[in-house]
């Protein structure tokens with residue numbers, strides 16, 4: 001039994017549009033994971049949420065969990081791009097971490113409200129529930145969700161999701177700055193990737209290359225070379241690189257992917273609109 005993953009968008013920091021960005025997509029991070037029992041788990045709500053909402057609508061109304069890594073705008077502004085919030089029959093559980101700057105309820109109710117947005121949470125027709133990441137493992141149907149903090153300004157969580165009725169698993173690690181890690185960060189992250197067995201796929205922040213990562217120290221993002229090293233140490237065979245730099249057009253990303261594949265044939269760059277199968 002496998003998991004299915006839809007890439008709504010994996011552009012980093014800000015959306016981009018135009019013919020030069022069609023292959024990899026210009027929308028910011030939003031993914032949809034569908035479990036073996038039809039569980040629907042949305043990972044982050046960047047502008048790719050529009051495409052995710054279309055996929056959700058195709059399967060019909062029901063329960064959806066939206067899991068946030070953190071609340072930077074490129075991962076949350078797509079909450080205003082989900083028309084399903086304003087349709088009856090839907091039930092959304094918004095699940096996320098609490099940082100010193102606040103948790104999921106504060107982030108969402110501040111953002112989706114005047115003066116930024118005319119129709120606040122109380123005006124939504126869908127059932128909305130807020131939940132904090134409190135336990136070590138959370139269940140969404142037969143999906144098991146674990147998390148660990150990763151270095152990023154203001155805080156961010158990486159998630160591991162396991163199909164508990166299959167061997168399929170993935171780690172979603174957007175927005176992390178590996179060069180800023182402590183020994184403890186490294187230990188806990190690698191342990192999550194490896195335990196109970198190496199995840200099938202690592203989805204990870206590849207905003208930079210090593211050549212420019214130093215110049216942007218403190219911006220909160222990693223290089224693709226670090227990402228491939230992490231995957232190798234964790235024994236994860238397949239890597240999906242995301243959080244593409246906003247200025248990197250299709251031509252640049254195609255060239256980067258060729259370079260990446262020379263180092264690691266199991267790695268690829270995420271393309272908006274693609275469906276991936278994880279496990280068998």
Ligand SMILES: [Zn+2]
Nearest residue numbers: 013072074175
């Ligand atoms: Zn981001």
Ligand SMILES: [Zn+2]
Nearest residue numbers: 070072175220
């Ligand atoms: Zn961020």
